[in-house]
Amino acid sequence: MLIYIIRRLMWAALTIFGVMVLTFLLFRVSAGDIAGAVLGEKAAEAQKATWRHKFGYDLPWLINVHRNLLIISKVGGDKPLWAKDTGSSRARQGWSLVLDAPPGENYPPNTVLMSGYIRGLDESTSIHALGSGGPSATNEDPTGSISFGLGDGSTLDVPVDGVKTIGDLMQRINGHAANNGRLEARITSLSVAGAFNSQFFRHLKTSLLFEGESLKHSGQSLKSIIAKHGKYSLAVQIPAVAIQWFIGMILALFVAYYRGRWPDKIGVFMSVLGMCVPFLAFMIYGQALMFHLGLPQHAAGTIYRGNLYVPVAIMVIASLGGHVRFYRTIILDETGRDYVRTAQAKGLPLTTILFKHVLKNCMLPILTSLILAIPFLIMGSLLVENFFGIPGLGDRMITSINDRDEPIMNGLVFLTAVIYTAGILLTDLCYAVFDPRIRLK
Amino acid sequence: MTMDAIQHQTSAGGAEPVAQRGASLWADARRRLARDRWAMLCLGIIAFYVLLALGGAMYEALAAPEGGIPTFEETINFDQSYRPPSLDSLRNLLGTDWAGRSVLLKTVLGAKVSLTVGLMSNLIAVPLGLMLGAAAGYFGRRTDAVIVWLYSTMASVPGIVLLIAMKYAFKNVTFLGLNLGGIHGLYIALGVTAWVGTCRYVRAEVMKVRELEYVLAARAVGRGNVMILLRHVLPNVLHLGIISFSLGVVGAITAEVTLSYLGLGVEVGMPSWGTMIDGARMELHAGRWWELASAVGAMFLLVLALNIFGDRLRDALDPRLKNV
Numbered sequence: 088m089l090i091y092i093i094r095r096l097m098w099a100a101l102t103i104f105g106v107m108v109l110t111f112l113l114f115r116v117s118a119g120d121i122a123g124a125v126l127g128e129k130a131a132e133a134q135k136a137t138w139r140h141k142f143g144y145d146l147p148w149l150i151n152v153h154r155n156l157l158i159i160s161k162v163g164g165d166k167p168l169w170a171k172d173t174g175s176s177r178a179r180q181g182w183s184l185v186l187d188a189p190p191g192e193n194y195p196p197n198t199v200l201m202s203g204y205i206r207g208l209d210e211s212t213s214i215h216a217l218g219s220g221g222p223s224a225t226n227e228d229p230t231g232s233i234s235f236g237l238g239d240g241s242t243l244d245v246p247v248d249g250v251k252t253i254g255d256l257m258q259r260i261n262g263h264a265a266n267n268g269r270l271e272a273r274i275t276s277l278s279v280a281g282a283f284n285s286q287f288f289r290h291l292k293t294s295l296l297f298e299g300e301s302l303k304h305s306g307q308s309l310k311s312i313i314a315k316h317g318k319y320s321l322a323v324q325i326p327a328v329a330i331q332w333f334i335g336m337i338l339a340l341f342v343a344y345y346r347g348r349w350p351d352k353i354g355v356f357m358s359v360l361g362m363c364v365p366f367l368a369f370m371i372y373g374q375a376l377m378f379h380l381g382l383p384q385h386a387a388g389t390i391y392r393g394n395l396y397v398p399v400a401i402m403v404i405a406s407l408g409g410h411v412r413f414y415r416t417i418i419l420d421e422t423g424r425d426y427v428r429t430a431q432a433k434g435l436p437l438t439t440i441l442f443k444h445v446l447k448n449c450m451l452p453i454l455t456s457l458i459l460a461i462p463f464l465i466m467g468s469l470l471v472e473n474f475f476g477i478p479g480l481g482d483r484m485i486t487s488i489n490d491r492d493e494p495i496m497n498g499l500v501f502l503t504a505v506i507y508t509a510g511i512l513l514t515d516l517c518y519a520v521f522d523p524r525i526r527l528k
Numbered sequence: 529m530t531m532d533a534i535q536h537q538t539s540a541g542g543a544e545p546v547a548q549r550g551a552s553l554w555a556d557a558r559r560r561l562a563r564d565r566w567a568m569l570c571l572g573i574i575a576f577y578v579l580l581a582l583g584g585a586m587y588e589a590l591a592a593p594e595g596g597i598p599t600f601e602e603t604i605n606f607d608q609s610y611r612p613p614s615l616d617s618l619r620n621l622l623g624t625d626w627a628g629r630s631v632l633l634k635t636v637l638g639a640k641v642s643l644t645v646g647l648m649s650n651l652i653a654v655p656l657g658l659m660l661g662a663a664a665g666y667f668g669r670r671t672d673a674v675i676v677w678l679y680s681t682m683a684s685v686p687g688i689v690l691l692i693a694m695k696y697a698f699k700n701v702t703f704l705g706l707n708l709g710g711i712h713g714l715y716i717a718l719g720v721t722a723w724v725g726t727c728r729y730v731r732a733e734v735m736k737v738r739e740l741e742y743v744l745a746a747r748a749v750g751r752g753n754v755m756i757l758l759r760h761v762l763p764n765v766l767h768l769g770i771i772s773f774s775l776g777v778v779g780a781i782t783a784e785v786t787l788s789y790l791g792l793g794v795e796v797g798m799p800s801w802g803t804m805i806d807g808a809r810m811e812l813h814a815g816r817w818w819e820l821a822s823a824v825g826a827m828f829l830l831v832l833a834l835n836i837f838g839d840r841l842r843d844a845l846d847p848r849l850k851n852v
Binding site for chain 1: 682790813832836
């Protein structure tokens with residue numbers, strides 16, 4: 088049993104890892120230009136580069152065996168080191184090379200990063216200033232100068248006319264007449280810990296710790312979003328799932344009781360009809376019905392009680408067909424078994440057989456289907472929440488995907504996957520506890 | 529009791545026709561289906577939709593801008609907008625939309641989109657599911673573990689989210705000259721997400737099949753694994769692929785409508801049932817019900833026919849699942 092549990096846990100961990108790889112591929116690698124989506128397509132390339140660096144989207148994908156150029160203030164003082172391109176006109180909005188303080192912990196304090204992460208960067212690597220304007224702007228030779236603000240408040244202007252390579256730039260900074268060792272430019276060295284400072288490992292870390300923060304609405308962390316919007320989803324989903332299960336069970340037992348006779352045939356036919364009506368139609372016509380009944384306040388929003396009743400009713404009605412058919416299948420699967428024939432032979436009434444013996448044996452698959460519905464309970468039905476203006480997690484998911492709000496959409500998808508995997512794990516353990524045959528395998 | 533007597537008794541007692549001795553699985557299934565009135569009716573409805581879709585495709589092929597037959601975009605006529613359904617002309621049979629275009633034509637073109645999406649996405653998903661499921665079930669061990677890991681991962685992410693995310697990733701992407709932002713991306717996104725069900729189903733069956741005597745016999749005469757898999761195992765689980773295909777089309781059609789409704793399905797301006805529902809949902813309050821009703825009704829009938837036919841097909845091809 089213990090070995091079984093350990094094996095299941097390892098399998099769950101592997102699945103979670105798989106989900107993280109999948110979300111990484113979907114939301115990061117193939118997401119295109121996130122900086123452009125957040126800042127606007129027409130934002131200057133230099134601005135985008137700064138943004139990417141700030142949020143870590145310029146890091147290497149998998150393993151960080153890349154070097155970059157660091158500028159370190161050696162004078163002490165408590166002011167942060169800053170760098171600004173002063174020489175250029177406004178048309179050239181600056182050096183894309185001049186970036187914010189690096190996020191990695193293994194840099195000395197009072198450091199700025201002057202280049203992107205470049206594999207095999209050395210003194211002969213050529214540098215250029217990115218042009219202003221849109222993504223198509225051409226790269227230009229650096230002109231003017233860069234002004235550095237040091238820790239003690241003093242400044243150092245470094246002319247960069249004619250700088251072609253990293254080595255030239257380091258020479259200009261380190262060999263500047265007024266420098267006197269106050270400012271040091273150097274190329275980073277590689278380290279084992281630094282190798283994991285990549286987008287993938289960062290993605291793993293933020294996913295596992297639910298750390299993300301919204302790119303669009305600054306200050307909204309993933310956790311606060313889940314806490315704030317999750318309750319709306321739960322308020323709609325818990326009654327919906329409970330009522331679906333209850334009504335579905337009763338109807339399924341009813342049609343199974345009349346197996347092969349007309350109530351069964353009508354019931355199954357109605358279930359199939361219900362399954363075939365598009366879910367969108369249930370929502371749209373349900374909302375139209377509210378207008379028709381003179382209750383427009385119940386058609387959308389979260390103010391009135393009807394705003395809860397209408398979506399719940401629609402979800403119950405829309406899913407009833409599938410539920411009845413599924414439960415009927417499970418019940419009929421059981422009624423063919425030997426113990427039912429034995430009970431019949433003993434002369435037990437059919438209701439006792441159905442409700443006492445059969446129902447008990449059907450509980451495991453039915454509970455499984457309920458547990459597997461849990462993630463959708465929390466995520467809500469995306470369409471329902473979006474359509475009825477309920478600010479739940481499903482609605483938030485759609486907005487974050489529309490906004491390319493990578494940390495939020497990744498966090499919400501990951502949350503669903505974790506709960507789903509945990510649900511499967513729980514079901515498997517339940518099976519092992521209640522069904523000794525599985526344990527013995 | 530002789531074999532004939534048993535056969536006679538069962539065929540007299542139960543409604544299920546009993547296979548004639550010597551009939552292959554396919555011939556038997558065909559016979560069962562041909563006797564099934566519901567299945568034939570649904571097949572007729574599906575054939576009708578296929579004809580509609582072919583007609584729609586033919587119209588699109590024949591219509592040339594500024595030529596004899598106006599293209600769908602050229603039928604815009606704002607004097608004719610929002611005409612309710614009437615029997616006056618074929619054009620106005622199901623009314624007209626906001627731009628005065630025929631809703632009937634729109635619905636027919638939507639049928640073309642739906643059936644193409646159903647076909648193309650399953651042409652990707654079903655072979656993928658068959659191959660992976662057969663490999664996992666036959667080879668077992670590591671191959672099995674990797675494939676099961678792959679599909680459990682895919683199954684842990686809600687399908688609709690996966691589709692939405694993929695369609696976003698495909699935006700402005702061109703692959704082999706195809707614009708993946710539109711319907712081609714839809715084929716691929718649906719294809720690479722929908723194989724999971726087929727794979728599970730096939731894997732479980734292949735695990736049983738590989739233990740059978742004929743596989744042992746094939747191995748005994750020195751057949752290689754790949755040949756056994758391709759020549760002996762796959763043909764015996766191929767019917768599962770057919771079943772998955774027929775039921776997978778329903779899933780693909782529903783997904784296309786949902787995605788197009790969210791604005792992530794077909795290209796902007798391409799008539800599909802999803803874009804029709806999206807465009808017409810606000811018009812219901814103004815009493816203009818026909819466009820929404822046409823799209824919903826057309827989809828309902830097709831999905832119903834496909835669902836019933838798929839169920840009957842499964843009963844005919846997989847006799848062990850009967851009465852379930």
